[in-house]
Amino acid sequence: MGRPPCCDKVGVKKGPWTPEEDIILVSYIQEHGPGNWRSVPTNTGLLRCSKSCRLRWTNYLRPGIKRGNFTDHEEKMIIHLQALLGNRWAAIASYLPQRTDNDIKNYWNTHLKKKLKKLQDGQNHGGFSASQPKGQWERRLQTDIRLAKQALCEALSLDKSSSLTDSKPSTTNVTRPHHVFGPTYASSAENIARLLENWKKNSPKQAQTNSDTAANSSCSETTPDHGFEHSLFSFNSSNSSDASQSVDENVKLTPETSLFHEESKPNIENQVPFSLLEKWLLDEGCSQSHEDLINMSIDDSSVGLF
DNA sequence: AAGTTTAGCAACCGCAAAACG
DNA sequence: CCGTTTTGCGGTTGCTAAACT
Numbered sequence: 001m002g003r004p005p006c007c008d009k010v011g012v013k014k015g016p017w018t019p020e021e022d023i024i025l026v027s028y029i030q031e032h033g034p035g036n037w038r039s040v041p042t043n044t045g046l047l048r049c050s051k052s053c054r055l056r057w058t059n060y061l062r063p064g065i066k067r068g069n070f071t072d073h074e075e076k077m078i079i080h081l082q083a084l085l086g087n088r089w090a091a092i093a094s095y096l097p098q099r100t101d102n103d104i105k106n107y108w109n110t111h112l113k114k115k116l117k118k119l120q121d122g123q124n125h126g127g128f129s130a131s132q133p134k135g136q137w138e139r140r141l142q143t144d145i146r147l148a149k150q151a152l153c154e155a156l157s158l159d160k161s162s163s164l165t166d167s168k169p170s171t172t173n174v175t176r177p178h179h180v181f182g183p184t185y186a187s188s189a190e191n192i193a194r195l196l197e198n199w200k201k202n203s204p205k206q207a208q209t210n211s212d213t214a215a216n217s218s219c220s221e222t223t224p225d226h227g228f229e230h231s232l233f234s235f236n237s238s239n240s241s242d243a244s245q246s247v248d249e250n251v252k253l254t255p256e257t258s259l260f261h262e263e264s265k266p267n268i269e270n271q272v273p274f275s276l277l278e279k280w281l282l283d284e285g286c287s288q289s290h291e292d293l294i295n296m297s298i299d300d301s302s303v304g305l306f
Numbered sequence: 307a308a309g310t311t312t313a314g315c316a317a318c319c320g321c322a323a324a325a326c327g
Numbered sequence: 328c329c330g331t332t333t334t335g336c337g338g339t340t341g342c343t344a345a346a347c348t
Contacts, residue, residue, distance in 0.1 A: 015316095051318085
């Protein structure tokens, strides 16, 4: 209610994150795990508000994030999901484990909206389109149906993956218990390594203190678009010997790192076979009832877009 | 080549929901 | 059960680089 915004404090830094700040944050989270954001600024000495720290972590520093170069496949999924869910980016992002909601939102606003509009203009007449969501009650209904369906899927797959699914209570990442760390956070070292490597590369020129550098260095350039299969799920197996080599002392891959896991993204693949969902989302002929649902909200134009 | 416009993206802000005591 | 605190989400802004004139 009457609580003042966390960022109103004087002495709180705003604007792009520097690589130094990134490293401090990553080191801290590696040690303590994500969560309890309130205490992060005080404990790290970062002149950032807790919100800013959390955002930076979830959108850029968190391991397993893929940036840039959305594949056709991902585009399709986003379009379908947006038609189904509306602008519920977090829910959409939960189906694209390597993408952040912010990234998806930006991509939608800058690319897909235009693309669909163009297409819509091309086709000109007729009905609504994917970029024009239907009534809210319909969307809610669709969402509810989806959630129910997913709950069912979860229940069915519970046996197989019960040991791994503790980290996530529900399918969407709308709500999540705090301080729930799963077993596979080793990939954090990857991001840190990339961060440091690129920082080293860039620093001789100038400590280009802008978040571009940080963001790019930590993510995009070193993770070109190899498709879904790679970065997130192969981190553990490939487990970057080179990454840990280049990593600083205090951010080296340690057993504790396993504490660390993908905290802010639901681990979809652990509960519902991801390919199943994809199939359902993308395969128009998948099943009759599903098709009906999808057809309720998805314009054919968007389906035939690609 | 310089100035202007546009596009893309990182980050901020405010609100709402969840968690906590 | 209620008030407070913390976290998460979606909309929006502002900066930078690319494209255009």
